[in-house]
Amino acid sequence: xxxxxxxxxxxxxxxxxxxxxxxxxxxxxxxxxxxxxxxxxxxxxxxxxxxxxxxxxxxxxxxxxxxxxxxxxxxxxxxxxxxxxxxxxxxxxxxxxxxxxxxxxxxx
Amino acid sequence: xxxxxxxxxxxxxxxxxxxxxxxxxxxxxxxxxxxxxxxxxxxxxxxxxxxxxxxxxxxxxxxxxxxxxxxxxxxxxxxxxxxxxxxxxxxxxxxxxxxxxxxxxxxxxxx
Numbered sequence: 001x002x003x004x005x006x007x008x009x010x011x012x013x014x015x016x017x018x019x020x021x022x023x024x025x026x027x028x029x030x031x032x033x034x035x036x037x038x039x040x041x042x043x044x045x046x047x048x049x050x051x052x053x054x055x056x057x058x059x060x061x062x063x064x065x066x067x068x069x070x071x072x073x074x075x076x077x078x079x080x081x082x083x084x085x086x087x088x089x090x091x092x093x094x095x096x097x098x099x100x101x102x103x104x105x106x107x108x
Numbered sequence: 109x110x111x112x113x114x115x116x117x118x119x120x121x122x123x124x125x126x127x128x129x130x131x132x133x134x135x136x137x138x139x140x141x142x143x144x145x146x147x148x149x150x151x152x153x154x155x156x157x158x159x160x161x162x163x164x165x166x167x168x169x170x171x172x173x174x175x176x177x178x179x180x181x182x183x184x185x186x187x188x189x190x191x192x193x194x195x196x197x198x199x200x201x202x203x204x205x206x207x208x209x210x211x212x213x214x215x216x217x218x219x
Contacts, residue, residue, distance in 0.1 A: 031207070041212060043213075086151075098152070
């Protein structure tokens with residue numbers, strides 16, 4: 001079993017839909033990241049969380065430390081949101097453990 | 109201010125050859141980590157270096173090695189390449205232990 005599990009693996013949505021991506025982890029962490037990876041390969045950090053909730057534009061990320069669970073929400077989804085969204089936890093010093101990613105496609 | 113830069117961006121090698129990938133961290137960042145991302149999967153941790161010393165190693169064979177130079181840039185070396193080494197190799201630099209900044213990656217194809 002992977003230490004970081006994401007669901008769903010693939011997601012297709014219509015433009016404007018509300019989207020939720022889930023992440024569960026089984027190790028102790030000091031922080032959790034939500035990352036976005038476009039087809040070219042580069043990774044961009046969307047959020048870093050150690051507790052509670054963060055919001056940036058149409059993106060909202062939450063974490064429940066007790067339940068070892070985090071969610072990424074996208075409101076009013078748009079085709080430009082199409083990408084792979086990766087949950088990664090920081091376990092130990094500098095070491096990231098990544099989920100396998102959620103491939104999101106938003107249709108116009 | 110430049111982000112994390114990796115070179116080359118793409119590379120094709122033959123089985124059995126050796127490859128060197130390079131990474132320049134963000135100015136002031138002393139930690140560099142390397143990750144391998146096979147198509148369709150999440151990145152896997154290979155190495156972490158801090159102040160030129162190896163601080164962590166993932167579950168990779170001894171064919172994989174790395175080093176960090178006095179200017180904090182880093183090289184990842186892979187010997188005796190196998191087809192299964194084909195992947196996107198990502199470098200990340202960090203100032204704090206909880207946040208990393210990723211380069212665009214080097215896409216290695218072994219034929």
